[in-house]
Each structure stands twice: as C-alpha cells, then as structure tokens.
Amino acid sequence: xxxxxxxxxxxxxxxxxxxxxxxxxxxxxxxxxxxxxxxxxxxxxxxxxxxxxxxxxxxxxxxxxxxxxxxxxxxxxxxxxxxxxxxxxxxxxxxxxxxxxxxxxxxxxxxxxxxxxxxxxxxxxxxxxxxxxxxxxxxxxxxxxxxxxxxxxxxxxxxxxxxxxxxxxxxxxxxxxxxxxxxxxxxxxxxxxxxxxxxxxxxxxxxxxxxxxxxxxxxxxxxxxxxxxxxxxxxxxxxxxxxxxxxxxxxxxxxxxxxxxxxxxxxxxxxxxxxxxxxxxxxxxxxxxxxxxxxxxxxxxxxxxxxxxxxxxxxxxxxxxxxxxxxxxxxxxxxxxxxxxxxxxxxxxxxxxxxxxxxxxxxxxxxxxxxxxxxxxxxxxxxxxxxxxxxxxxxxxxxxxxxxxxxxxxxxxxxxxxxxxxxxxxxxxxxxxxxxxxxxxxxxxxxxxxxxxxxxxxxxxxxxxxxxxxxxxxxxxxxxxxxxxxxxxxxxxxxxxxxxxxxxxxxxxxxxxxxxxxxxxxxxxxxxxxxxxxxxxxxxxxxxxxxxxxxxxxxxxxxxxxxxxxxxxxxxxxxxxxxxxxxxxxxxxxxxxxxxxxxxxxxxxxxxxx
Amino acid sequence: xxxxxxxxxxxxxxxxxxxxxxxxxxxxxxxxxxxxxxxxxxxxxxxxxxxxxxxxxxxxxxxxxxxxxxxxxxxxxxxxxxxxxxxxxxxxxx
Numbered sequence: 072x073x074x075x076x077x078x079x080x081x082x083x084x085x086x087x088x089x090x091x092x093x094x095x096x097x098x099x100x101x102x103x104x105x106x107x108x109x110x111x112x113x114x115x116x117x118x119x120x121x122x123x124x125x126x127x128x129x130x131x132x133x134x135x136x137x138x139x140x141x142x143x144x145x146x147x148x149x150x151x152x153x154x155x156x157x158x159x160x161x162x163x164x165x166x167x168x169x170x171x172x173x174x175x176x177x178x179x180x181x182x183x184x185x186x187x188x189x190x191x192x193x194x195x196x197x198x199x200x201x202x203x204x205x206x207x208x209x210x211x212x213x214x215x216x217x218x219x220x221x222x223x224x225x226x227x228x229x230x231x232x233x234x235x236x237x238x239x240x241x242x243x244x245x246x247x248x249x250x251x252x253x254x255x256x257x258x259x260x261x262x263x264x265x266x267x268x269x270x271x272x273x274x275x276x277x278x279x280x281x282x283x284x285x286x287x288x289x290x291x292x293x294x295x296x297x298x299x300x301x302x303x304x305x306x307x308x309x310x311x312x313x314x315x316x317x318x319x320x321x322x323x324x325x326x327x328x329x330x331x332x333x334x335x336x337x338x339x340x341x342x343x344x345x346x347x348x349x350x351x352x353x354x355x356x357x358x359x360x361x362x363x364x365x366x367x368x369x370x371x372x373x374x375x376x377x378x379x380x381x382x383x384x385x386x387x388x389x390x391x392x393x394x395x396x397x398x399x400x401x402x403x404x405x406x407x408x409x410x411x412x413x414x415x416x417x418x419x420x421x422x423x424x425x426x427x428x429x430x431x432x433x434x435x436x437x438x439x440x441x442x443x444x445x446x447x448x449x450x451x452x453x454x455x456x457x458x459x460x461x462x463x464x465x466x467x468x469x470x471x472x473x474x475x476x477x478x479x480x481x482x483x484x485x486x487x488x489x490x491x492x493x494x495x496x497x498x499x500x501x502x503x504x505x506x507x508x509x510x511x512x513x514x515x516x517x518x519x520x521x522x523x524x525x526x527x528x529x530x531x532x533x534x535x536x537x538x539x540x541x542x543x544x545x546x547x548x549x550x551x552x553x554x555x556x557x558x559x560x561x562x563x564x565x566x567x568x569x570x571x572x573x574x575x576x577x578x579x580x581x582x583x584x585x586x587x588x589x590x591x592x593x594x595x596x597x598x599x600x601x602x603x604x605x606x607x608x609x610x611x612x613x614x615x616x617x618x619x620x621x622x623x624x625x626x627x628x629x630x631x632x633x634x635x636x637x638x639x640x641x642x643x644x645x646x647x648x649x650x651x652x653x654x655x656x657x658x659x660x661x662x663x664x665x666x667x668x669x670x671x672x673x674x675x676x677x678x679x680x681x
Numbered sequence: 682x683x684x685x686x687x688x689x690x691x692x693x694x695x696x697x698x699x700x701x702x703x704x705x706x707x708x709x710x711x712x713x714x715x716x717x718x719x720x721x722x723x724x725x726x727x728x729x730x731x732x733x734x735x736x737x738x739x740x741x742x743x744x745x746x747x748x749x750x751x752x753x754x755x756x757x758x759x760x761x762x763x764x765x766x767x768x769x770x771x772x773x774x775x
Binding site: 137142144145148149152153155156157159160161164278279281282283284291292293294309310311312318321322325326329349352353355356359360363366367370661664665666 | 686689690693697700701704708709712713714716717720724725726727728730731732734735736738739740742743745746747749750753754757760761
C-alpha cells in the first residue's frame with residue numbers, strides 16, 4: 072500500500088476511535104460537561120493534560136525550530152516544561168481545592184468583584200481564540216500535506232470532528248479522546264526518533280544517541296554538528312548566546328514561556344477534573360512526565376535531522392538528492408535556486424551569498440514562479456539579464472528550508488515503512504485536535520458559566536446552562552474554523568502574545584489570590600490592567616509600529632516577564648493602601664490552603680453551589 | 682487547631698520555596714545564566730550548558746514535582762493525625 076493509502080487508513084481509524092470514545096462518554100449535566108464529573112484518576116488526567124498541552128506547534132514545528140536555533144531552542148524546551156513546576160506547586164492543588172469550574176470563576180469569587188471576573192474572562196477568551204486558530208490551521212496543513220486535499224477542506228473536516236465530540240461529551244468526552252490522542256501522538260513522535268538514532272549512532276535511545284558518536288563521522292554528533300555549522304557559516308550548534316539570542320533575551324523568553332504556561336486557562340482547567348487535592352498534585356507530576364517523553368525526544372530529533380539534512384543535501388547534484396527532498400519540494404517547504412554549478416550549497420548567515428536553499432514561506436505560487444523564472448533567465452544569460460532569485464529570497468528572509476519539514480520528513484529520511492509515515496500524519500492531527508478541543512471547552516465554559524450563569528442569569532436552570540454550553544462550543548468551533556481557513560497574518564506572532572498575556576495577567580493574580588490573604592479587588596484589578604496594558608502595547612508596538620526594543624532590548628517574546636513583574640509590583644504596592652478583602656474571602660483563602668479531609672468546610676462537591 | 686493549621690502552612694511554604702529554588706538554579710541558572718561557562722565541560726558527548734538547557738532541566742522538573750507530591754502527601758498525613766489528636770483531646774477534656 073502507498074503512503075497515502077496508509078494515511079487514509081490511519082487517520083480513518085483514529086477518527087473512528089475518537090468518535091466512539093466521545094459517544095461512550097456523552098454527558099447530561101454541567102458538572103460532567105465542564106469538569107468530567109471530577110472523577111478522572113490522576114494518571115489518566117496526566118495523559119489528557121499532556122495531549123491538551125502539546126499542540127500542533129509542539130508536534131510539527133518545535134523540533135524544526137530547535138534544529139535551526141541550536142542552543143537557543145532550549146528556551147522552548149525549558150519554557151514549555153518549566154511552567155508545569157510553577158503550575159503544580161503554586162496553583163493546581165489550591166485551585167482544585169477551591170473547586171469551581173473555570174479560572175475567571177476563581178478570580179471573581181476570590182476578589183469578590185465582577186469587574187475582575189470580566190477582565191479575567193476577556194483574557195481567557197483572547198488567549199484561547201488566538202491559540203485555537205493555530206490548531207485549526209495545523210489540522211488543515213496536515214491534511215493538505217499527507218492526503219493532498221485542500222487546506223480549507225482539511226480545516227472543515229477537523230471542525231466537524233471536534234464539533235461532534237466536544238458538544239456530545241463536553242469535558243468528559245474530551246478527556247477520553249485526549250487520552251487516546253496522547254498515545255497516537257507520542258508513538259508517532261518516538262518511533263521515527265528511535266529509528267533515526269539507531270541508524271546514525273547505533274544507539275536506540277535518542278536521548279543517549281544525541282550524545283553519542285556518529286558511526287560515519289567517527290566523532291560525537293554534537294561536536295560534528297558544531298564543526299559543520301562553522302564550516303558552512305552558521306553559528307555553532309551548541310554555542311550559547313548567538314545572534315539576537317543574547318543572555319537577557321534567552322532568560323526573559325524562557326521565563327515568560329514558563330510563567331505563561333502556568334497561566335494558560337485550558338491547562339489549569341484540567342486540574343479541576345480530578346477527585347481531590349492529592350490527585351491534583353499527582354496529576355501535575357504525571358502530566359509533566361508524559362510531556363517530557365516528547366520534550367526530551369524533540370532535541371534529539373532536532374540534532375539528528377539537522378545532521379541528516381545537511382549531510383544528504385550539501386554539495387549534491389539534482390540526481391543525487393534524496394527522495395524526501397523531492398516530496399517536500401512540491402509543497403514549497405524547501406526550494407533550490409542554483410548558482411550555475413549544478414551542485415546544491417546550503418550556507419548560514421556568515422556565508423549568505425553562497426546559499427542556494429530557500430523556502431516559499433508566505434509567497435504565493437505565482438510570486439515564486441516569477442522569481443524562479445527571473446532566476447533561470449539570470450542563469451541562462453550568465454548574469455546579463457533576469458534577476459538573481461537568491462538575492463530576492465534572501466531579502467525576503469526566506470533562506471533555508473521551512474522548520475516544519477524536519478518532523479514531517481524525519482521518517483522518510485530514516486527510510487521507515489509507509490505505515491509509520493502515515494502514523495506521523497495521524498499524530499500531527501491528534502496533537503492539533505486535542506489542544507483545539509481543550510481550548511474550545513474553555514471558551515464555552517467562560518461564556519456559558521462565567522458570563523451567562525454567574526453574571527447575566529444566575530437563575531438559569533441546569534438544562535438551560537447545558538444548552539448554552541453546547542451552543543457556544545458550536546459557535547466557537549465555527550469561529551475557530553473561519554480563523555483557520557482565513558488565517559490572520561499575525562497568527563505566529565500572536566502565540567507570543569498569548570503567552571505574554573497569560574504571564575502578565577493570570578499568573579500574578581492567581582498567586583496573590585492564594586498566597587496573599589491581604590490582597591483585595593482594587594490592587595488585583597489595577598495589577599492586571601497595568602500588566603496587560605504594558606505587555607500588549609509593547610508587543611504591538613515592536614511588532615507592528617516599528618518601536619525600538621526600548622525595554623533593555625528585550626524582544627516581544629520575552630516581555631511578558633516585565634509585564635508580570637509590573638503586575639506584582641502594582642498589586643503589592645497598592646495592597647497596604649486599600650481595603651482588605653472581606654471575612655468571607657479571607658475564610659475562603661484559609662480553606663483552600665487546607666488539604667482536603669482536614670479542618671472545617673471541606674465538602675468539595677458542594678463548593679460550586681455555595 | 683489554628684496553631685496546627687499555621688504549622689502545616691509554614692511547612693508547605695518551606696517545601697515549595699526550596700523546590701522552586703532548585704527549579705530556578707537548574708533551568709535559569711545552569712541552563713541560561715551559566716550556560717556559556719558550563720559549555721567548556723562535557724557530559725559524554727554533550728557540552729554541559731547545552732545539556733542543561735535541552736535535557737537536564739526537563740528531567741529535574743519532573744523529579745521536582747514528584748518530590749513535591751510525595752512530601753506533601755506525608756505532610757498531609759501528619760497534619761491529619763495532629764488534628765485527630767487535638768479533636769480527641771478536646772472531647773476527652775472535662
């Protein structure tokens with residue numbers, strides 16, 4: 072069977088599995104819809120959280136990014152895992168003890184203010200929508216690349232699937248499908264990594280293989296990579312702090328991603344689904360354990376793929392290029408504009424003029440065809456006519472292959488069987504769908520619970536609330552799909568925005584709400600507004616309005632840390648000047664600090680209604 | 682009762698603080714601030730700073746949460762036993 076045939080089989084089988092699980096887990100009450108009845112065992116919640124968290128970006132793009140960034144790729148690895156330590160130690164057990172349905176719920180009740188609830192609600196919606204747009208796009212791209220259907224059709228198929236299982240089963244359905252999706256995506260990620268490690272170093276464990284000797288080259292892989300990189304004009308692979316990744320930016324970006332991770336509402340809400348505080352702590356451990364399976368493999372895949380890509384392309388003639396190159400050249404993820412010697416040359420920033428490897432990026436097929444035709448003319452006329460396409464592509468910053476190519480092409484580089492390549496497609500879809508469904512649930516519960524039930528119609532009946540929840544998920548799926556089909560050009564930059572905003576808004580408010588008894592509504596709201604205002608204007612200013620990076624040269628990805636510090640500073644500074652929270656709120660803080668089963672007022676199941 | 686609760690909270694804060702300190706030292710310390718200096722040492726085929734940034738810190742993160750879950754479980758049990766004892770003392774008192 073061909074790769075495409077296998078892909079249809081794999082995708083069909085996994086989709087059928089998700090639908091079956093969702094049908095088995097369909098729900099009839101809001102508790103089941105929002106928090107899966109609070110009966111999810113810690114280890115299973117860990118798997119679901121891992122799938123919830125690992126998005127299309129983790130699965131498809133991260134290894135590629137690391138591969139191009141070398142050492143600096145560590146900011147994503149540390150950032151997206153380190154946040155779980157903050158989450159597990161500072162937030163998860165306490166929020167579970169509090170026992171509501173959503174993050175805005177905690178903010179609103181703890182600070183006894185609907186204004187605070189509304190600010191938190193708007194942040195949750197903004198973060199979730201920017202994130203989910205990327206996931207839907209990811210679904211479309213996987214469909215387009217592996218099944219050769221249109222991106223838009225792919226997005227529509229993904230929308231239909233998420234719509235069915237999220238409206239049917241709510242959080243309960245999502246939990247079971249996420250568990251299945253975790254195993255699909257982790258197998259799809261690890262199998263090719265093991266195979267390629269075995270081929271390159273004779274060592275089956277990728278994390279060890281990465282530090283081992285390359286059989287062909289006779290020296291350690293990372294050492295060899297450093298050498299190749301300096302020969303070709305790239306910064307050394309393992310060298311710290313190159314280019315714009317100076318020490319301050321690496322530090323701020325890593326910290327921003329960590330704090331942002333801890334403040335992302337779709338991850339936090341998963342901790343509401345377990346039975347008690349103890350289970351919340353353990354599911355924090357299991358979540359990071361399962362996430363680490365992928366995150367420890369990614370840097371190994373990155374290093375192997377980097378070596379393979381350079382080794383199999385550099386200096387080759389068209390006839391010598393490997394099959395995977397031709398596969399992905401069709402999609403425009405990698406293109407070659409020769410300088411006339413018929414041998415491919417791939418060079419880094421220091422030897423930019425000699426580089427012949429590019430990607431189409433955001434150019435349309437017509438735009439690139441024009442560049443290619445001009446380049447051919449330039450070649451044929453020996454420089455007299457036409458235009459050197461390499462200069463044009465370099466000016467558009469489209470040098471080198473697309474980062475996404477690495478994970479997609481790794482199984483082909485390692486010459487794995489067709490069904491494993493098909494499994495990678497199913498894995499990419501699983502990663503995108505699991506994250507999308509978690510985010511859609513946050514959107515739905517924010518609107519149906521926080522806005523409709525808590526703020527607009529507190530007298531709404533259970534059946535009405537469930538209907539509104541299902542309705543908003545439906546509307547949210549459609550909006551997300553529209554974003555996926557007509558992606559706003561800023562999607563990739565907007566992800567930095569989501570983390571920065573989560574870091575500058577939620578994290579300080581939640582930490583102060585739990586660890587600072589004295590902090591009341593005014594300092595909390597002021598802190599949130601200052602944090603968000605600063606972070607949002609700095610990101611918008613530097614990305615769109617050409618501001619210089621006036622804040623110590625920190626880039627937009629790392630600025631969330633400063634926003635967070637400002638938020639903490641303002642809130643703590645105002646606290647002594649403002650009224651302390653009421654006795655009810657103080658009693659609530661005292662109660663969430665007590666573990667379950669000790670002290671008064673611990674009946675956790677009655678908490679949502681109090 | 683209140684004294685016991687305050688004691689529990691203090692032990693909780695101490696544990697959290699120590700673990701967060703370790704968290705900061707490995708990731709932000711060894712993985713970033715000292716990475717260029719640590720890269721002169723090697724762990725097998727890995728430059729050390731690079732290893733901390735891409736492998737070591739993640740492994741340690743998992744271990745930190747494990748230690749937290751285990752230790753907090755112990756603390757909870759001790760706390761519950763203490764409250765139990767206080768309650769018994771109170772009901773035995775004349």
